[in-house]
Amino acid sequence: MAGKGGVGKTVVAAALARLASNHGLRTLLVEIEGKGGLPALFGRPPLTYRETELSPATETRGPIVGRTLTPDDALLEYLDEHGMGRVSKRLVSSGAVDIVATAAPGIKDILILGKVKQLERSGTADLIIVDAPAAGHAITFLMAARGLSEAVRMGPIRAQALEVLDLLGDPDRCSVMLVTLPEETPVNELVETGFKLEDEVGIKLGPAVVNGVYPLLGGLGSDPVKAAEAAGTTLREGEAEALSEAAQFRRKRHDLQASQLERLGEQLPLPQLCLPFLFRADLGPEQIDELADALGKQIIEMGNWP
Amino acid sequence: MVADEPKLNDLVVDHRIVICCGSGGVGKTTTAAVVALEGARMGKRSVVVTIDPAKRLADTLGIGELSNTPHLIDGDWPGELWAMMLDTKSTFDNLVAKHAGGTEQAERILDNPFYRNISGALSGTQEYMAGEKLYELHEEGGYDLIVVDTPPTRNALDFLDASGRLAGFLDHRLFRMLMAPTRGYMRAVNVAAQALLRTVGKIVGGEVLDDVIAFFNTFEGMEQGFKERAQRVQALLIDANTAYVLVASPRQDTVEEAAFFADKLRRTHIPVEALVINRMHPRFGEGLAEAARRRAETLAGTDLGDLFTNLADFRMMADGEETHLQGLADQVAPAPVIKVPFLADDVHDLHTLGQISRHLFA
Numbered sequence: 001m002a003g004k005g006g007v008g009k010t011v012v013a014a015a016l017a018r019l020a021s022n023h024g025l026r027t028l029l030v031e032i033e034g035k036g037g038l039p040a041l042f043g044r045p046p047l048t049y050r051e052t053e054l055s056p057a058t059e060t061r062g063p064i065v066g067r068t069l070t071p072d073d074a075l076l077e078y079l080d081e082h083g084m085g086r087v088s089k090r091l092v093s094s095g096a097v098d099i100v101a102t103a104a105p106g107i108k109d110i111l112i113l114g115k116v117k118q119l120e121r122s123g124t125a126d127l128i129i130v131d132a133p134a135a136g137h138a139i140t141f142l143m144a145a146r147g148l149s150e151a152v153r154m155g156p157i158r159a160q161a162l163e164v165l166d167l168l169g170d171p172d173r174c175s176v177m178l179v180t181l182p183e184e185t186p187v188n189e190l191v192e193t194g195f196k197l198e199d200e201v202g203i204k205l206g207p208a209v210v211n212g213v214y215p216l217l218g219g220l221g222s223d224p225v226k227a228a229e230a231a232g233t234t235l236r237e238g239e240a241e242a243l244s245e246a247a248q249f250r251r252k253r254h255d256l257q258a259s260q261l262e263r264l265g266e267q268l269p270l271p272q273l274c275l276p277f278l279f280r281a282d283l284g285p286e287q288i289d290e291l292a293d294a295l296g297k298q299i300i301e302m303g304n305w306p
Numbered sequence: 307m308v309a310d311e312p313k314l315n316d317l318v319v320d321h322r323i324v325i326c327c328g329s330g331g332v333g334k335t336t337t338a339a340v341v342a343l344e345g346a347r348m349g350k351r352s353v354v355v356t357i358d359p360a361k362r363l364a365d366t367l368g369i370g371e372l373s374n375t376p377h378l379i380d381g382d383w384p385g386e387l388w389a390m391m392l393d394t395k396s397t398f399d400n401l402v403a404k405h406a407g408g409t410e411q412a413e414r415i416l417d418n419p420f421y422r423n424i425s426g427a428l429s430g431t432q433e434y435m436a437g438e439k440l441y442e443l444h445e446e447g448g449y450d451l452i453v454v455d456t457p458p459t460r461n462a463l464d465f466l467d468a469s470g471r472l473a474g475f476l477d478h479r480l481f482r483m484l485m486a487p488t489r490g491y492m493r494a495v496n497v498a499a500q501a502l503l504r505t506v507g508k509i510v511g512g513e514v515l516d517d518v519i520a521f522f523n524t525f526e527g528m529e530q531g532f533k534e535r536a537q538r539v540q541a542l543l544i545d546a547n548t549a550y551v552l553v554a555s556p557r558q559d560t561v562e563e564a565a566f567f568a569d570k571l572r573r574t575h576i577p578v579e580a581l582v583i584n585r586m587h588p589r590f591g592e593g594l595a596e597a598a599r600r601r602a603e604t605l606a607g608t609d610l611g612d613l614f615t616n617l618a619d620f621r622m623m624a625d626g627e628e629t630h631l632q633g634l635a636d637q638v639a640p641a642p643v644i645k646v647p648f649l650a651d652d653v654h655d656l657h658t659l660g661q662i663s664r665h666l667f668a
Contacts, residue, residue, distance in 0.1 A: 006331025006560065037559045079505075087505045096502050098475060103518050104510040105423050155511050219612030227610040242591025243613040246620050249588060279619035281626025282558050 001131050002138035002197075003179035004189045008211040011283060011291065012179045012275065013131045014041040018292035019299075020127045021055060021062045028125035029054065029066040032112060032133055039066060043285050049073045051124075055285075062126065071108035072097065074115045082156055106144030107157065113145060114160045117167045120174075132176075139193060142168060142176070142201045171204035179209045180264070182257035191267045207271040207302070209295075210261060214254045215276045220247040273298050312642030313668040314551070317579050318345055318451065321549040323444065323542070326582075327456045328553035329563040333584035333646075337553050338455040339367060339389070340662045345451035346387035352451040353388040355439055357432065364391060366655050374400070376447070381656065388449070397435040398425040405531040411524060419514075420521040432457045433468035437539045444542060466543055466574060469536035476525060476532055549579040552638065556586055556627035561634055568637050578638040582666065583631060585648040587623040595621035 001013045013029060020027045031038045031047055039047050042054040047066045057063035072092055079088035091097055101108050120128055132138045145168060149161040167174050176197055180190040190208065197203050219227065224243040228235050235243075265272060275291050317324065318341060326338040335356050345352030353376045356364070367379060367389040374396050376388035399416055406412035415421050425431060436454060443452050507515045542548065550571060554564035568578055598618035605611035635643045646665045649658065 004331060005329065006555070006557070010559075079509075084505055084508065087501055091502060091505055096506060099518060100506050100509055102423050102475075103420055103506070103514045105426070107510070155508060157509055157511070217612040217616055219609030220616060222609040222613070224610065224613055227608065227613060231605055231608040231610040233605070233610070236593075238591055239593070242593070243617050246590040246617045247613055249590070249620070250616050279623045281556065281623060281630055 001129060001177050001179055002142075002193065004186050007179050007181045007186050008275075009179045010037045010131050011041065011288070012177070012209050012211055013129050014038060014288050015275065015291035015295055016177070017064050017127075017129050018055070018288050019296050020129075021064045022060070022292060022296070023062075024060065025062045025126040026057075026124075027062055027064045028119065028128045029064060030116065030119075030128060030130045031066065031068045032070075032131060038131060041283060041285070041288050042066075065125070069112045069115055071101070071111050074111035075108075078111055078114070078160075104148060104157065106140070106148045109141045109144035110148050110157065110161050110164060113141075113164045113167075117164055120167065139196050139200075142197060142203060146201065168201060168203050175204040175206040177206040177209055178270075179211055181212050182210050182260040182264075184260060187260050187264050187267075190264065194268045194270065205270055207273045207299075208264065208268060209273045209275065210264070211275045212277040213257055213261070213274040214250055216254065217250070220251055271302055312580075312644055314341065314344070314580055314582075314642075314644060314666045315668050317549050317551070318348065318350075318667075321547055321579075322449075322451060323440065323545070323548040324451070324453045324551055325440075325456060325543075325548060326454065326551050326553050327567060329560050329567075332553050332555045332560050334553045335455045336659070336662060337551065337582050337584065337666070338453045340659050340666055341551070342389070342451065342453040343381075343383075343387055343656075343659060344663060344667050345453070346381070346383045346385040349384040350450035351386045351388075351448065352453070353390070353443060353447065353449045354453045354455070355436065355443070356389065356391050356455045357436065357457045358391075366659075376443070385450075392432070392436055392439055394432045394435045395425045397439050398431065401435075401438060401532075401535070402528075405528045405535070407527060411528075414524045415521070418517060418521045418524065420517040431468075431472065434472045434536075437469050437543060438535075441535075441539045441542050466540075466576075469539040472532075472536070476529055544574070544576060550576055551580045551582060552578045552641075553582045553584065554634070555584050556630055558630055561630045565634050565637060568634065578641045580641050581635065581638045581643045582646065583643065584646045586627060586645045587620060588647050589624040590617060590620055593617075593621070595625050 001009045001016075003009045010031075017027045017029050028051070029038060039045060039054060042064070044052070044054050044066075047068045049068055049070065051065045051067045053063060054066045055061070055064040075097060076088050076092060079085055079091070091100075116128065116130055119125070133141050145161045145164040149158060149165060178190050178194055178197075180186040194205055194208070198205060224235060224240040224247075228240075261272065261274070273295055275294055278287055278290065280287060324338075324341050326334045326341070328334050335358070338354050338356060342352045342354035354367070355376075356367075367377075373390050374393050376390040379387045379389055381387060402415050402421075403409075403412045406415065433456070436456060440452060440454050443449055503515065506518075552564055552568055552571075554560050564581075568581075571578055595618050598614050598621055602611050602614035602618050605614060631643070644666055646662055649661060
């Protein structure tokens, strides 16, 4: 899952996990650098580097587990596994890691993606959903493998980078879902990110997810006073104005959103999945269920997963 | 609009520097631009330094390209409005040139691949250079008001500490160890350093390691100058003339990040001078959300039912947002809380900036 900050990437990741679980898949949600919003959507406490349950398996549902991945933890684990465990703690505590990370930018990203690749290979889950860093960084994050494979000519990091490149370039194993809001700036960034990822990383793009789309309500074009007469009731003082202003606001936003969706479709030829704006300031498990159902319906309508 | 709603006028009158901080995607750049615009309207020579503006806003301000010097924006105001988009790398290059013993030392550093990584990719460099640029504009630019849009970092201290941290990085313990063979440090230190070096070499490869060593060798003698400069930047960031404006949106996650931010600032003894909440959903009419929802349910299936459903939706949203914000407002009290409504249009030109301005300023 990739997208600009504030577009609701984490919510979409949670909804997709819910949907996969509802279809019986064992799903792993990975949060990078522990931003923290993910577990609350399942009503659970913050995640750690160890896998924890976010939603239990039932007869029909697969389990959803979550974990964080941080570069420091991934590096310690990597050093341990490559026979350098003895100096690993000191490498981290002395700050030498900063120098390593600066000497070879992208190394932190490779450690994380390498760990994701290892999780994928281990078969621990049927589906792994990674809540990637915000957009600008998502590109560097996913391009790290190519950059490093060119900069570092030998050694285990190069091997790691090449394996990650294999994973990213294999459409059967991995695809990126871009998330946006139906607004001008996020749409622009999504289009830009989409092309960069396809051209420069060679990664397969899944459907674009547009979050926060105002659902249509048929009666919003009607005059409140006439609508009241038609319904055989009367309005209190000031009510007609409030109803009418609120309806106008929604219709105006809705039209703007529709034009942004159309623009997105023209500029980035990907199938679109739209998630409704739920008019809730807090989202929890119930809303995630609702969004998962909305996603599921549209994916079924699409026929094959593109 | 109620007359006594809090505004940012005094803040702009009383401070020479305004720093807009907050998480990504909350409208920090827009807020910074509006504050600088108001400075120009008050007759000040005012400049806004942005980090990563949305394209249309950048075009509006005439700062579509990275630059190292501010650009004057034409407009109908008594003062001057300047704007720039921070070029991290060239700001860093200038800093190196300033502190180097001569052009030869400067060039050797600028050509070093490890240096290019530091100036381009090291986390914290952008924050450091934002502070550095602020200091430079403050010392040399002759501006009455400097407004800075901070990089979207999770940690407030990333910005406040960046100069100190990077100076620390350049004056690193490991650096001393790396220098040990030429400086004749104690042998024991050297052995430990060699073990670490071997590990670093194994991870990133020998060539990369050579660049690192060459960089630190060349940099020798410049650490002190960097450190002193960093201290002066730091002093400016915590000066009483510098005001921090916390920018957030009413979404639960950004409110939580803003609370985290406010807490960090408080621990550093820096007051939040104002809290700006962008994209508040509007509230229509006086009634309660529940009342509208009940009417919608009894009228389900009619046009009026749809109208009430919509009214109830917006009232619920507004209620939820108010609830989220209460704790944050208490936390930054007595700082004024300025709520900017979610506009039906995107903010991208001087006209829409003006619309936002009406909410921020009396």
